[in-house]
Amino acid sequence: MTSLKFSYSLKLFKESLKQSRHIMIMHTILLLLATILPAQIAIADLAERIKEYYPTILNMRADYTYLISGFSFFAMVVMHLASFSTMSFSYLYNSRSAIFYGTLPYKKSTMFFARYLSGIVSLLIPVIICYIVNAFVFLGHNELLGGVDFIWYTKNWMFVALTYLLIYSLCTFAANLSCNTFAQLIIMGAMILLYPSVVFILAETVNVMMNTYMIDYSLNAFYIFPPFAAVFRASDINYTITSIIAIIESIALTGLGYVGYIKRRTEKVNNFFAFSSVNSVLKYFITFLCSAGFGLLLAAVNRSNKEIAYIGYIVFGFVGYAIIQMIFEKTPKAMFKNMKGLIIFLVIISLLASIPVFDILKLEEKMPNPEKFEKVAITKIDSVSSYWNGDTEIVLTQPESIKAACKLYAKGEQKLQNYGRRFRLTPNNSIFTRRTYALSIEDITEFLKSVYNNNDYKNAIKIQDDAFDRFGTDLRYRYYINKNAFYGRKEVADKEIINKLVETFNSDLINTKAEDIDFTEAYAFINIPGGDVAVFKEYKNTVELLEKEFVVKPDYASFKKIELKSSTKDEVEHTITDPEKIKFVLDNVTDYYHDASYSKGYHICYETIDGQKVNHIAWVTESFLKKHNIL
Amino acid sequence: MISIKNVTHTYEKETVLENLCSEIKLGSIYGLIGSNGAGKSTLLNVIDGIFKPLSGEVLIDGINTYENPVLKDKIAYVPDDPFFFNSYSMDEMAKYLNQVFESFTMEKYKEIKAHFPLESSKKMNTFSKGMKRQAAIIFALSQSPKLLLCDECFDGLDPVIKQLVKRNIIAEVEKNNMTVIISSHNLREIENLCDVIGILHNKQIILERSIDDIKEVVNKFQVAFENPLPDDAFSEIDIISKQSKGSVTELVTRGNKDLVKAKLNDLKPVILDTLPLSLEDIFIYEMEANGYDFSKILV
Known part of the structure; x- marks a missing residue:
């Protein structure tokens, strides 16, 4: 040897x-x-x-x-x-x-x-x-x-x-x-x-x-x-x-x-290769990657039809195998030469896809037991609107919070899984059990009412003292209030105002009880690096500070009419000329497509008195407008 | 003694050498003859410990050559297509070899190099094939090796250089009792250099003869008799080949020349001449006697 x-x-x-x-x-x-x-x-x-x-x-x-x-x-x-x-x-x-x-x-x-x-x-x-x-x-x-x-x-x-x-x-x-x-x-x-x-x-x-x-x-x-x-x-x-x-x-x-x-x-x-075994290992590795990759591509395109996705996965597995065989053996004859290998390969690919497609292990039905978890990571939810806003996660550790999160988990709706923004819950930070669901406004509200008074939740939601220091203490702070983002952003260079805002917000957050808040309506959002935080109208001191230092009120008098364009068809469906209604709509538009999965969304287009037309990317929903008798 | 014991070597699924055995005396010059692709280079690579045989072993004085730095330091190998570092001159290459081989000395290099018409300061990538081969032989001899392996080393050399190389090899053999194994597909090229010739065919050495012995014992006679002789007339003579043209018969015999001649004289021939026999002729007759078609073995 x-x-x-x-x-x-x-x-x-x-x-x-x-x-x-x-x-x-x-x-x-x-x-x-x-x-x-x-x-x-x-x-x-x-x-x-x-x-x-x-x-x-x-x-x-x-x-x-x-x-x-x-x-x-x-x-x-x-x-x-x-x-x-x-x-x-x-x-x-x-x-x-x-x-x-x-x-x-x-x-x-x-x-x-x-x-x-x-x-x-x-x-x-x-x-x-x-x-x-x-x-x-x-x-x-x-x-x-x-x-x-x-x-x-x-x-x-x-x-x-x-x-x-x-x-x-x-x-x-x-x-x-x-x-x-x-x-x-x-x-x-x-x-x-x-x-x-x-x-x-x-x-x-x-x-x-x-x-x-x-x-x-x-x-x-x-x-x-x-x-x-x-x-x-x-x-x-x-x-x-x-x-x-x-x-x-x-x-x-x-x-x-x-x-x-x-x-x-x-x-x-x-x-x-110097060893024939390397050839075999690489051949099957590349075959697996290519065929599964192609199959996955087809499955991703047809994810609404799982049967087609599944068949596509296997068909591409078959095609991928044949092509790689041909490339490695340098002859088209080799495509179907190794029938035994092809069958074994297809069985593996089919099994691999069958487990998730047919949920053989019944994983989808499996609900988490909150008593087993020490913590859960959950998509940051601090208002109905912010649920749709990004992928920032917060970690909850109190048993009541974990229980509320798991309850939310059980109520999640699978039918909305195609939407990009989903509620995610990760028990014990395990990447393998991360689950995603879409939620209704009622469920979110119920969840917020359950967790808002808990310290772990408030600690996770509050603005950190150094949240604006990311670019250094003397940078201009990029800061705006979403609700009024339509009218422009305001950059603030004054560190004292920022500190005061952080302090006031955190104080309001701690001193306000869940019972007093209407979670469906956030007054504003403060943009901080890593995600927005919702400001409710019940945060009186914060609202007062925002209105005093930051918010630029729109000049409603200059608006002759606003047009509501369907978000899907880009066609004007409603025109509003009543100044009161214009004011109401503009006060309530948002940057985010919240609630839109349950109701039609509109873009806003306004025309000023001097005839100038401006398109604006902001959202308002049909249900909201109907609720307030605008439509 | 260099002992090649049951060496089997394969390339992919093809067996090149199979249970090959041979014994080579130290201090001898061994000519390894075989057609292209017969496995000569493979055998030399196995002897030098470059290739590990699938089975069997090569021993020099009882020690295996594979993974044996001490033995390898005493072996010099001139491959069919020698390798040199791309931008190196002969002198630079010699310095490298002087560093990596204990046995390589610059003095010896200078001494050997002086015999050859090569510019040692010139980059070797500008050398012709023949010049590269000369350089490889110079480097090999500069090692004062105990075993020199030459793979088709006379190919591409002009006759003058060929003689020069042969003279230098013989001088080293005489001076240092160096053993030489030279492979070639051309018997004529090495017949006047070798002591022993081995023929590699069908994955084995099928014939191995000492030149002195073979020249001594294999002879060709031309005989003619007044009356045709009976079939068993030559039964006391070891005949390798017999060809008759009319009343004249050509015999290739094995055995002491004088004894065979005496036996033929006893048959009272009218003509009895000894004909010249080249080494190649001898091998042709020997191979044919052993059932091989020599024309298929050597080009």
Whole structure:
């Protein structure tokens, strides 16, 4: 049996490193160009922005370091790595070079580690050079950037280095399983996409085929392949954990690459992959992804008809299988050659789709038991209108709140599952039991009455003291009241007013009881980063402050008439000329399509006295207008 | 002694070598003959420990060559199509080999290189095929190897260089008791260099003969008799081939030349001449005697 004992040769390492010197130089130049040039542009832009808007600079260092953690930098790193890393073991792909290296008086293990280490060192030296050079550039703009935080700066570069290590190890793994660079890139792509693609397919199958279940497949992707954190600029990931994962994954991939190197036969240069098992695994993996992906696409288009979606899923599974077979075997004859494999594959695909489509496990009927949960995450609901507003979630922990949430859960209506805005409930933060429902106004009102007086709910709803500090303490605050957004937004630069508003709102929230509030009508919405908060007319102090400092009253006298256009047909269905009615309608339009699922919605078009016509994207519903005798 | 013991090697599902056995004496020059695709290169790769055989082993003085850095340091291999780093000159390549092979010395390199008309400072990617082969031989000999493996190394060399290479190889054999295994599909090319010839065919070495022995024991005679002889007249002579044209018979015999001649003289021939016999002729007769069609084995 081949020995897997570690051995090492400094001489061989040095020689391999020496041969990489041209790559190192080129890589250093590219990295410097890719960091310093954009950094200079960002800094120049920053200086301009300071002149225009900001009295002082806040977190603008982020702009600079984003350069080494953003998508473009990551894409460049992957491009470099893909081209440079493939070189360490590319000699395996040519019989002449493979034989030459085979004649050298070293064990395979010695050769592997010499090549691996020289490769990673030749890639990391440019990173270290760039780290140092950029530090000087960074220091050069010390004043502008508001101080240099080298721990933070170093942490970013460390993440770059770890990305290099991980991708290089992945390259090594792929290189030792392949017989050419193209095959190597295919393995790398398959490995990178393994987790996201499988989770995407499975999660989307559940999301498309089931009425009330929902899986958020973006979760945890960073922890499976940490460089994704850079791609998606994840701000909330734990860098320590991702770094540890990157190291463990690098070691694992290097180990597997090493086994591949030891076990592969030197003469395997004319095949596509060095091991026939890789061919089979990849073939079925790609077949699964393609067929399930195509099937899912058809199912997504026909989600209102599950039977068609199901048949489409299987038919595309069949077609996908046949096409991939043909591509891998390089002959159309291979499409239906492996009938046994095709049948097994179709059975798997059918079973996979049958579970959600026919709800074999009766999951849709399964209702949660509130006594089992310590907490639930629920779509933020603070008024009937805000229910339709975005995906922000709040976490409830008090037993009464959990009970109310679960009651809401049981009352949810599956028929509305096609609507984008749905009520979501996630017991114990589990992504696998996230359920989605649509709700009626009555249910929402009942829920709000049940939870409003609870501390966990109020804590979740209240505006945090730093809610407006996201862009720095001296930024102009982007702030408007939705109800009057029609008349324009008001930006407020005065920190004191903002603080007073936050304080007043939170005080009103705490001091008002559920019994006193009419949850169906919010007076206004305050837009804060991460979602809106509803202001009820019962929040007297907040309303008073808003009217005094923020709200711009519309000039109703200038309105000659308003036209109500159907939201679906874009045709004028009603014209209102009575000034009182005009005032009422305009006072009650909203930015959001609330209640619209139960009633027809209208867009507003108004004409001023001087004949000027203006279309405005705001909503008012038929039921509301009828209720108030406008129509 | 180099012992090749029951070596079997496959490419994909095709068996190239099957239970191949051979014993090669240290200090000898062994000519490995076979047609294109017979498995000569594969066998050399297995001997050098580059390819791991599916079964069997190659031992040098009882030690397996596969994954054995100490032994590999003493083996030099000149492949059919040698590899050099793209932008390297001969001198740069020599420096690299000097670093990675303990046995490679720059002194020896300079000494061997001096015999060949090559510009050592020129980039080797500008070299012709023949020049690359010369360079590979120079590098191989600079290792002062105990075993030199040459795969079709005379292909593409002009006659003068061919002789130069042969002289250098022989000199190393004499000086260092180096063992050489040379593969070729052309017997004539290596017949005056080798001590032993082995023929690789049908995944095995089907014939292995020492040149001295074979030249000594295989002879060709032309005989004529006054009266036709009975069929069993030559029964005491080991005849490989017998061809009659009228009253003249050509015999290829195995055994001591003088003894065979004496036996033929006992039959009172009117003509008895010894005819010249090339190594290729000898192999043709030997192979035919063993039931092989030599024309299908060598080009």
